[in-house]
Every structure is written in C-alpha cells, then in structure tokens.
Amino acid sequence: MQIRSVLVSLLIVIQGRSIASLDLGHAVDGRIAGGDLAVVNQFPYQVGLSIEEPNDLFSWCGASLISDRYLLTAAHCVEKAVAITYYLGGVQRLEPRQLIRTTNPEVNLHPGWNCETLENDIAVLRLPEDATFCDSIRPIRLPGISSSHLSYDYVPAIASGWGRINDESAVLSNTLRYVVRFVESNEDCRFSYSNIQQSNICMDTTSGKSTCHGDSGGPLVFEDRTLNTDVLIGITSYGKKSGCTKGYPSVFTRVTAYLDWIGEVSGVVYA
Incomplete structure (x- = not known):
C-alpha cells in the first residue's frame, strides 16, 4: 500500500473566540500543510464534516469512518453542533460519493472532554443512515x-x-x-x-x-x-x-x- 498524508480544515468558534486564539501554551487547532494530493479510493475512511452551530456559525472538520454507522472525530469540532452534513467517499471536498445530512446529530462527547485544555478531545458520531460501502467508502480498523x-x-x-x-x-x-x-x-x-x-x-x-x-x-x-x-x-x-x-x-x-x-x-x- 502506498504511504500517504492529508489536509483537513477547521474554523470553529468557542465562546465567541476562534479556537486558534486559545493559548494552551501557544497551542491551537489541528491542520495540514505541504502535503500531496490524494487519488480516488486512497482514503476510503476519510469523511468531511460541514458543521452548523448556533447563531448561523459554520465550520469544517474531518472524521474517520469506523463502521457503517459510526465515526470518530475531535470533540472540539462537534461540541456545539446543531446540524451536520457528512461527505463520504470523495476526493474533491464538495463532491462526495455519499452525502448524508442530519439536523439532529447524535454526538457522543467523551465525558472527560475539557474545552479549555483540549484534554480527551474525542467524540463518536452516529450516522442517521448506513454508509454505503464501496471502493470509495470503507471503515478504518481500530487498534486491537x-x-x-x-x-x-x-x-x-x-x-x-x-x-x-x-x-x-x-x-x-x-x-x-x-x-x-x-x-x-x-x-x-x-x-x-x-x-x-x-x-x-x-x-x-x-x-x-x-x-x-x-x-x-x-x-x-x-x-x-x-x-x-x-x-x-x-x-x-x-x-x-x-x-x-x-x-x-x-x-x-x-x-x-x-x-x-x-x-x-x-x-x-x-x-
């Protein structure tokens, strides 16, 4: 298998501030630069999230498909989500193989999530319908x-x-x-x-x-x-x-x- 890498963007607002403004010892949100272009079917587990928050705020994050119904992402991406559109199976960001939208997202934040320190920055998302597996859409294995x-x-x-x-x-x-x-x-x-x-x-x-x-x-x-x-x-x-x-x-x-x-x-x- 060809070794690979990626970019995912995020602009998320926490209590009226961009997460990039949080100090955290001069630490901020995740990002990718200087990478290579992916090819079709190279990352079938990669999912894009278009996230709507209160007051018409929007952000973009990545996620990983781990089964036909569940994904993993960062808690700071979805802690305020009121609607999520899931982009599955695409290389072009807005041209997915499967598009799923929900205005009632099932978001499971880790109970120890701390938005000030970013400890336990993990969330499990449940899709409102099954992901349709194909060469472009496949779950990633978790460690045993x-x-x-x-x-x-x-x-x-x-x-x-x-x-x-x-x-x-x-x-x-x-x-x-x-x-x-x-x-x-x-x-x-x-x-x-x-x-x-x-x-x-x-x-x-x-x-x-x-x-x-x-x-x-x-x-x-x-x-x-x-x-x-x-x-x-x-x-x-x-x-x-x-x-x-x-x-x-x-x-x-x-x-x-x-x-x-x-x-x-x-x-x-x-x-």
Whole structure:
C-alpha cells in the first residue's frame, strides 16, 4: 500500500473566540500543510464534516469512518453542533460519493472532554443512515485491545484532510491531501507543549509538512504490515498557533487510550 498524508480544515468558534486564539501554551487547532494530493479510493475512511452551530456559525472538520454507522472525530469540532452534513467517499471536498445530512446529530462527547485544555478531545458520531460501502467508502480498523500498550513512537504515520495548505492560505483545500511523517515520542513532544498527556500522540513536522487549519478531527493512520491493513492511531487535535509550517509537532488524540469507551458507545471493538 502506498504511504500517504492529508489536509483537513477547521474554523470553529468557542465562546465567541476562534479556537486558534486559545493559548494552551501557544497551542491551537489541528491542520495540514505541504502535503500531496490524494487519488480516488486512497482514503476510503476519510469523511468531511460541514458543521452548523448556533447563531448561523459554520465550520469544517474531518472524521474517520469506523463502521457503517459510526465515526470518530475531535470533540472540539462537534461540541456545539446543531446540524451536520457528512461527505463520504470523495476526493474533491464538495463532491462526495455519499452525502448524508442530519439536523439532529447524535454526538457522543467523551465525558472527560475539557474545552479549555483540549484534554480527551474525542467524540463518536452516529450516522442517521448506513454508509454505503464501496471502493470509495470503507471503515478504518481500530487498534486491537491487546495492542493498546503500543506507543507507535518513531513509526511513519499518515495524516489526511481538506485543511489549508499553508499558513498564508485563507481557504480550505478543494482536494483531499495527505502527509507522511514519523510519530514523535511524548517525551520529545513536551519540549513544545507542556500539557501533553499519555492520551496524546504527536507527529514530527520538521520538514514543514503538517496538519493545518481545517484538518481537526481527521485521521492519523499507521500501516500495520502484521495485520496487512491501515490502523487508526490518532485524531487531529491541535498545533502551534504561530503557524502549521514552523516545525512544531502536531498533536493528536491517542486512539488506544479510548478503545474501551469507543467500544461502549459504538460497539466497535477489535481483540
């Protein structure tokens, strides 16, 4: 399988402020820059979310399909959602293979979610109808419970999304993009962010290739050659507000820290 990476964009307002204005030790929302263009069927688990919030506010995030009815995304993307349009199976952002809209979204925020610190930045979404599986729409495998101890330090991983392609860009990418970078240890990541928890996983971006604004909620994936499949190991959470091409690590929610909770909410569990 070809190793890959992506862009996902996000502009989300929290209590009247863009999340990019939150300090968090100079940390902000997830993003991807300097990536490559995805091809058709390369990321069949990638979902785009157009999110409506109160007062006619709108935002864009990414998500990962984990079954025919459930997705994982970042809690900060959907905590105020009053309607969500799901874009499944497309490479062009607004040309999905399947489009699903709900004005009553079923959003399961992690009970420990903290919007000030971004701890436990994970949510499970339930689609109002089944995803129609095809070459363009397939779920991503979660890590097995038996492998929940793995750190994934220093392995290559793939991030993807429709986020901005650089700090100067004011718009989302129309085409799905991806980047391939190495997972950075949490110990090293704490040199950039003092608030890194065991429930975080970080990606090295020293080449200027990174997640960027609008990539929040999107996938970080490891190609597990033992299982001969891709495995979802992270959910795009935040980065430095000084810019996504400055070489600071990107921070993700570590999926292995939440496998029991994901299973309880969605029924999706791997041994």
